Amino acid sequence: xxxxxxxxxxxxxxxxxxxxxxxxxxxxxxxxxxxxxxxxxxxxxxxxxxxxxxxxxxxxxxxxxxxxxxxxxxxxxxxxxxxxxxxxxxxxxxxxxxxxxxxxxxxxxxxxxxxxxxxxxxxxxxxxxxxxxxxxxxxxxxxxxxxxxxxxxxxxxxxxxxxxxxxxxxxxxxxxxxxxxxxxxxxxxxxxxxxx
Numbered sequence: 001x002x003x004x005x006x007x008x009x010x011x012x013x014x015x016x017x018x019x020x021x022x023x024x025x026x027x028x029x030x031x032x033x034x035x036x037x038x039x040x041x042x043x044x045x046x047x048x049x050x051x052x053x054x055x056x057x058x059x060x061x062x063x064x065x066x067x068x069x070x071x072x073x074x075x076x077x078x079x080x081x082x083x084x085x086x087x088x089x090x091x092x093x094x095x096x097x098x099x100x101x102x103x104x105x106x107x108x109x110x111x112x113x114x115x116x117x118x119x120x121x122x123x124x125x126x127x128x129x130x131x132x133x134x135x136x137x138x139x140x141x142x143x144x145x146x147x148x149x150x151x152x153x154x155x156x157x158x159x160x161x162x163x164x165x166x167x168x169x170x171x172x173x174x175x176x177x178x179x180x181x182x183x184x185x186x187x188x189x190x191x192x193x194x195x196x
Contacts (some may be wrong), residue, residue, distance in 0.1 A: 002159045004039040004126075007088045009158065014083055017154035017194075019136070019147055022084045024062055030071050031089025037123040038090040043105040043165040044152050045094050045125040046187070047073065048134040048178040054078040057131045062086040073127035075151060081143030081152055083128075093129065094121025097172035107162040114174050121172055126155055134180045148187060153194040163191040 005013065007028040014021045031038065051057045057076060061084075064070030071087025077085065098114035102124060107112070128151055132138050152166045160164075168184040169176040 002039075002041050004041050004045055004159055005155065007085075010088070010155075013154040013158045014075075017150040017157070018139065019150040019154065020082045021153050022082055024058055024076075024086050025069070026065075026085050026119055027062070027085045028088050030062065030087050031056075032069070032071070032092055032122070033089045036090060036120060039123065040158070041126060042102060042124045043119050043126070043161070043167060044155050045121065045127045045167055045169055045172060046148060046152070047093060047129045047169045048132040048180060049076070049128060049129045050056070050134045050178075051131060052133060052138075054080065054131060057129075058084045058086065059131050059180060064092060064155045067136070073088075073129040075128050077128055077130045077144055077147045079131050079141050079144050081141070081147040083147055090122050092122060093115050093127030094169070094172060095175075097121045101167070105165055105167060109163075111167065111171050114172060117173055117175065118119050118128050125172075125179065128152070130179060132179070132181060134178055136180050138181065145182065145187075145190075149190045149194055152187070156191065158196060162195065163188040166191055
């Protein structure tokens with residue numbers, strides 16, 4: 001378990017990892033902390049947005065929807081590989097998931113298949129929404145995959161975690177399919193190689 005990184009520390013860690021970072025509006029004070037706990041944090045969750053168009057995607061992830069207020073993540077990774085910071089604190093991205101998965105993430109061991117929705121992931125995971133239609137056909141450009149790798153590695157390095165602290169939304173709950181179009185095993189391999 002770890003204390004969440006500060007906003008300044010978050011940006012610095014991403015830049016130290018070689019990521020391109022854009023700060024969106026008042027992201028440093030934009031969160032859902034009044035709705036529940038933020039931290040201790042245990043891992044990083046990767047999503048796809050089911051949207052297209054970088055500007056629109058970033059705005060949606062910042063503002064959210066009537067039924068699900070923003071921020072919908074901490075960073076939005078657009079197709080050009082830019083990480084747009086939209087939230088700092090609790091964000092509406094993970095929802096309910098499986099406590100067995102959380103225990104595996106904490107222990108940094110192989111993940112069980114999720115089959116329960118009994119644990120609040122919004123308090124325990126950093127979230128990155130990645131611009132993609134999520135249909136299995138929309139491409140994942142090289143720059144975007146590298147940015148996902150760098151973003152996850154930056155937080156792993158900061159907290160002393162390994163690649164098993166990084167999961168996809170579909171690995172947290174059997175209600176989701178994201179990210180679709182690459183495997184989390186392949187992404188974790190990339191993160192492990194980056195962490196050395």
